[in-house]
Amino acid sequence: MKKLVISVYRYNPDVDNAPYMKDYALEVEDGQDMMVLDLLLKLKEQDPTLAFRRSCREGVCGSDGLNMNGKNGLACITPMSALKGNKIVIRPLPGLPVIRDLIVDMTQFYQQYEKIKPYLINDDKTPPARERLQSPEERAKLDGLYECILCACCSTSCPSFWWNPEKFIGPAGLLQAYRFLIDSRDTATEERLGDLDDAFSVFRCHGIMNCVSVCPKGLNPTKAIGHIKSMLLSRAI
Amino acid sequence: MVKVATTFGRSGTTDYVLLRASAIILALYAIFMVSFLVSAETVNYAVWTNLFAGLGMKIFTMLALTSVLIHGWIGIWQVLTDYIKRSGLRAFIQFVVCVMLIVCWFAGLLVVWPVEGV
Numbered sequence: 394m395k396k397l398v399i400s401v402y403r404y405n406p407d408v409d410n411a412p413y414m415k416d417y418a419l420e421v422e423d424g425q426d427m428m429v430l431d432l433l434l435k436l437k438e439q440d441p442t443l444a445f446r447r448s449c450r451e452g453v454c455g456s457d458g459l460n461m462n463g464k465n466g467l468a469c470i471t472p473m474s475a476l477k478g479n480k481i482v483i484r485p486l487p488g489l490p491v492i493r494d495l496i497v498d499m500t501q502f503y504q505q506y507e508k509i510k511p512y513l514i515n516d517d518k519t520p521p522a523r524e525r526l527q528s529p530e531e532r533a534k535l536d537g538l539y540e541c542i543l544c545a546c547c548s549t550s551c552p553s554f555w556w557n558p559e560k561f562i563g564p565a566g567l568l569q570a571y572r573f574l575i576d577s578r579d580t581a582t583e584e585r586l587g588d589l590d591d592a593f594s595v596f597r598c599h600g601i602m603n604c605v606s607v608c609p610k611g612l613n614p615t616k617a618i619g620h621i622k623s624m625l626l627s628r629a630i
Numbered sequence: 631m632v633k634v635a636t637t638f639g640r641s642g643t644t645d646y647v648l649l650r651a652s653a654i655i656l657a658l659y660a661i662f663m664v665s666f667l668v669s670a671e672t673v674n675y676a677v678w679t680n681l682f683a684g685l686g687m688k689i690f691t692m693l694a695l696t697s698v699l700i701h702g703w704i705g706i707w708q709v710l711t712d713y714i715k716r717s718g719l720r721a722f723i724q725f726v727v728c729v730m731l732i733v734c735w736f737a738g739l740l741v742v743w744p745v746e747g748v
């Protein structure tokens with residue numbers, strides 16, 4: 394048996410004056426591996442007051458974005474063995490207000506998402522009888538964009554989002570902004586670009602690429618943001 | 631979506647372009663200066679004065695100083711809006727920096743423009 398020390402961020406605003414780190418001890422079989430979410434579930438058996446979000450436990454719902462040993466990721470698909478160092482340190486996603494323990498208030502994140510109008514806009518007066526068709530090539534442009542599960546791992550690892558969460562859209566929102574900008578069925582490209590053409594919404598991205606290094610779905614927001622910048626530039630010329 | 635009046639350009643895109651264009655001019659000026667200093671056999675008062683006597687050099691220098699003004703203005707505004715959250719303090723620092731940049735530009739003009747060769 395191996396003894397593990399897991400340090401978890403705790404904060405219950407009803408009881409605690411300030412957040413603190415609580416150490417838990419857990420025994421695991423030698424060579425046994427498990428996902429960080431399973432670890433948290435074991436800790437919750439020890440201490441039922443520990444609060445965190447989870448749902449699908451297979452990397453699909455995006456509920457359990459956490460900061461594990463300094464790096465954001467989904468607890469349910471991050472194996473314990475992937476965490477470097479002897480100690481495991483688990484904190485909530487950085488930058489967002491903490492509601493309790495590992496649960497953050499995602500309002501700012503969703504507000505930025507809402508701003509980019511995450512739905513198809515089409516002002517075609519005579520819609521086709523059945524559906525709007527796309528060629529396989531047009532459809533292929535959405536690959537690497539539509540897969541986002543809005544887990545917020547990227548935006549909460551982005552310094553530009555930490556400093557201006559109410560003005561900078563953030564990598565997750567911008568990835569979706571680009572998803573609708575290049576959709577052949579969307580006719581609001583010009584309005585969308587006009588809405589993004591200020592000093593904060595897109596241009597606060599300085600290409601630090603933290604977003605790319607943490608995305609659990611392997612998506613590349615920086616690349617999408619680069620495309621948006623080029624679209625804004627060619628529109629200005 | 632976000633409308634702010636204190637940037638230099640009209641929009642995020644103009645700021646972005648101005649920032650990069652001024653960076654290119656500054657890089658060219660720096661490269662020119664370094665290669666001049668490296669290739670010149672001696673650098674004394676006469677060589678230095680003659681360099682700045684030409685109209686081309688005066689224009690290039692003023693262009694570089696204008697780039698410092700624009701690049702500094704936008705760059706400082708970006709850094710301040712990231713790190714200084716109290717708007718009064720931020721406006722004050724921005725004001726001081728912009729005054730310094732403008733003084734720098736005029737000082738450069740007054741120094742460089744009247745230079746005559748020896």
Ligand code: SF4
Pocket residue numbers: 550551552553554563564597598599600601602603604605614615618
């Ligand atoms: S590349 Fe842009 S969006 Fe991604 S982390 Fe860096 S600044 Fe943020």
Ligand code: SF4
Pocket residue numbers: 540541542543544545546547548564565568607608609610611612614
């Ligand atoms: S881009 Fe990746 S990290 Fe960001 S919200 Fe989407 S799935 Fe999560």
Ligand code: FES
Pocket residue numbers: 446447448449450451452453454455456457458467468469470
């Ligand atoms: S629990 Fe659904 S993504 Fe981890």
